[in-house]
Amino acid sequence: MKIPFFDSKKYDINSFEQYKSHSVEFKFFETRMNHDTVSLANGYDAVCVFVNDVVDKPVIDALCEYGVKLIALRCAGFNNVDIKYAEGKITVVRVPAYSPYAVAEHAIALLLTHVRNTHKAYIRTKSYNFSLIGLCGFDLYNKTVGVIGTGKIGRIFIDICRGFGMKVIAYDKFRKADDNIEYTTLENLFKNSDIISLHCPLTEDTYHMINENSIRMMKKGVIIVNTSRGALIDADDLIEGIKSKKIGGACLDVYEEEADVFYEDNSSDIIDDDTLAILLSMPNVLVTSHQAFLTEEALANIAQTTVDNIKEFFDTGKCENEVVI
Ligand code: NAI
Secondary structure, X not given: OEEEEOOOOHHHHHHHHOOOOOOOEEXXXXXXXXOOOHHHHOOOOEEEEOOOOXXXXXXXXXXXXXXXXXXXXXXXXXXXXXXXXXXXXXXXXXXXXXXXXXXXXXXXXXXXXXXXXXXXXXXXXXXXXXXXXXXXXXXXXXXXXXXXXXXXXXXXXXXXXXXXXOEEEEEOXXXXXXXXXXXXXXXXXXXXXXXXXXXXXXXXXXXXXXXXXHHHHOXXXXXXXXXXXXXXXXXXXXXXXXXXXXXXXXXXXXXXXXXXXXXXXXOOOOOOOHHHHHHHHOOOEEEOOOOOOOOHHHHHHHHHHHHHHHHHHHHHOOOXXXXXX
16 A cells, blocks of 8 residues: 655654555655645545645545545644545544644743743843843743643643643633533633633634634733644734734744745745734744644654554554544
8 A cells, every 4th residue: 555645744754654564655745735736646545644735625526536545634633624525435534642742832832932031032142142131021820821622732731831830710612521620611711811722623613713802801911822723813813912912922833824834944935924924023922833743752653643544444444533523
């Protein structure tokens, strides 16, 4: 069996190559899966895609026409695949958890960087500037953090925040009966949080949940952390919130229009996205390029589970990690 990988990077090749055997071979394409590139899948039984590959109706139709039986996502989120349309036509599998610690820890890394200005200090001291002017931060201890989505990542994030002595409140539309977590309404969370961290999936329900209305309810100076999906935030409303100083800072690992720029070196290009350009120009906005998942442990788990998913599907016709809605 030969599996084409779309949007493959050096770190994908390194982590997957070890699973190459006489029965499974990989073909790594740098290009993303989209309408123009889907023809590369012709002749294969399965395809392996990532977060910014476009797997919409026309792409699914083309894959079915080529006889592709399986779409193996090497990630947890599946909002880039039209799952409803795929149902009954082609099987979609994913890696439901590879290292929730990686993402939760990255959210904390962004938050700490933001509140203690370590990114600015790093640049300063490299050029022998040891001034502290403008680097004053604030304690996380005793601050209230509002966590939206208390699944695998949200819960680990909560545990870490508790370690800092923060007060945690949470909202989850489908919360499990437990526990140790103080749940509240979304409105109360917006009103009472010093920091808001997003850990829910992107759905019709959560699309642009951070918008003009929700920002209006928030505390002045609130910090927003998003390691989940870019479209949870209306970026134009976020910018207005920052300009009016209602929002004190944004830590963004994801961005709604990231597909055109993230994961690539665009440093010689003129930025063709005014919203992103404004965000990047703001001193209290920290952007990373959807890298929260990027740890050695997570990459190893992604490779192992993806290969297991593919084998399970072709051996048994089913897969435990099939995406069903
Ligand atoms: P999970 O499925 O374990 O948890 C998601 C939680 O969100 C669940 O408890 C669910 O009930 C809740 N939820 C669903 N709809 C909601 C709504 N309308 N309002 C509030 N809560 C809602 O997922 P996990 O593993 O914790 O991942 C969370 C998200 O993190 C993923 O959906 C994905 O978008 C993102 N992610 C980002 C990565 C990165 O590299 N930046 C890597 C992996 C995941």
